[in-house]
Amino acid sequence: QKEVEQNSGPLSVPEGAIxxxxxxxxxxxxxxxxxxxxxxxxxxxxxxSIYSNGDKEDGRFTxxxxxxxxxxxxxxxxxxxxxxxxxxxxVTGNTDKLIFGTGTRLQVFx
Amino acid sequence: xxxxxxxxRYLVKRTGEKVFLECVQDMDHENxxxxxxxPGLGLRLIYFSYDVKMKEKGxxxxxxxxxxEKKERFSLILESASTNQTSMYLCxxxxxxTETEAFFGQGTRLTVV
Numbered sequence: 001q002k003e004v005e006q007n008s009g010p011l012s013v014p015e016g017a018i019x020x021x022x023x024x025x026x027x028x029x030x031x032x033x034x035x036x037x038x039x040x041x042x043x044x045x046x047x048x049s050i051y052s053n054g055d056k057e058d059g060r061f062t063x064x065x066x067x068x069x070x071x072x073x074x075x076x077x078x079x080x081x082x083x084x085x086x087x088x089x090x091v092t093g094n095t096d097k098l099i100f101g102t103g104t105r106l107q108v109f110x
Numbered sequence: 111x112x113x114x115x116x117x118x119r120y121l122v123k124r125t126g127e128k129v130f131l132e133c134v135q136d137m138d139h140e141n142x143x144x145x146x147x148x149p150g151l152g153l154r155l156i157y158f159s160y161d162v163k164m165k166e167k168g169x170x171x172x173x174x175x176x177x178x179e180k181k182e183r184f185s186l187i188l189e190s191a192s193t194n195q196t197s198m199y200l201c202x203x204x205x206x207x208t209e210t211e212a213f214f215g216q217g218t219r220l221t222v223v
Binding site for chain 2: 008032034043044045046049088090092095096097098099100101102103
């Protein structure tokens with residue numbers, strides 16, 4: 001079993017809709033959770049971090065963490081064509097070693 | 111702003127060559143990472159360093175080694191380059207705490223011919 005799993009997509013949503021991206025992880029001692037966005041040909045950039053159960057909102061982005069289910073998600077409200085990118089879920093355990101999932105490609109169409 | 115700089119944007123090397131990829135960060139970060147990224151496989155961790163001269167293997171360390179003699183610099187070494195090491199290599203750094211975010215360099219596209 002992979003440590004961090006994501007559906008590769010593509011996930012296609014219309015402009016203005018909510019995009020929901022999901023991630024599961026296998027290590028129960030995982031402590032920190034991140035969502036990175038990567039545009040084609042660019043390096044990943046952090047968009048959200050979450051460390052405790054529940055929701056964390058930042059503008060149009062909401063990260064949700066459920067440690068009991070080993071599940072973290074990212075919601076993008078009012079999706080824009082500029083949100084089209086690959087979204088990478090990343091996790092650290094009881095060390096700072098950062099492990100990534102394979103990413104979900106999001107396409108937002110006008 | 112945090113800056114992570116990789117020494118080359120593009121490299122072409124021959125099979126069997128020893129290859130050095132350099133990464134420098136300017137934020138006094140404790141942690142540094144080397145990943146490779148291939149289509150459909152995401153970012154795979156090669157090596158992780160949590161302090162000077164300290165390292166930990168990632169998921170795919172075979173064929174690679176690393177060096178961290180100074181805090182700001184983390185080098186990835188391909189001892190004898192092979193064509194299956196053709197990839198995008200990404201360096202990242204982060205603070206030495208678990209509540210931390212990693213910052214990435216611009217990447218090095220390595221082609222081994």
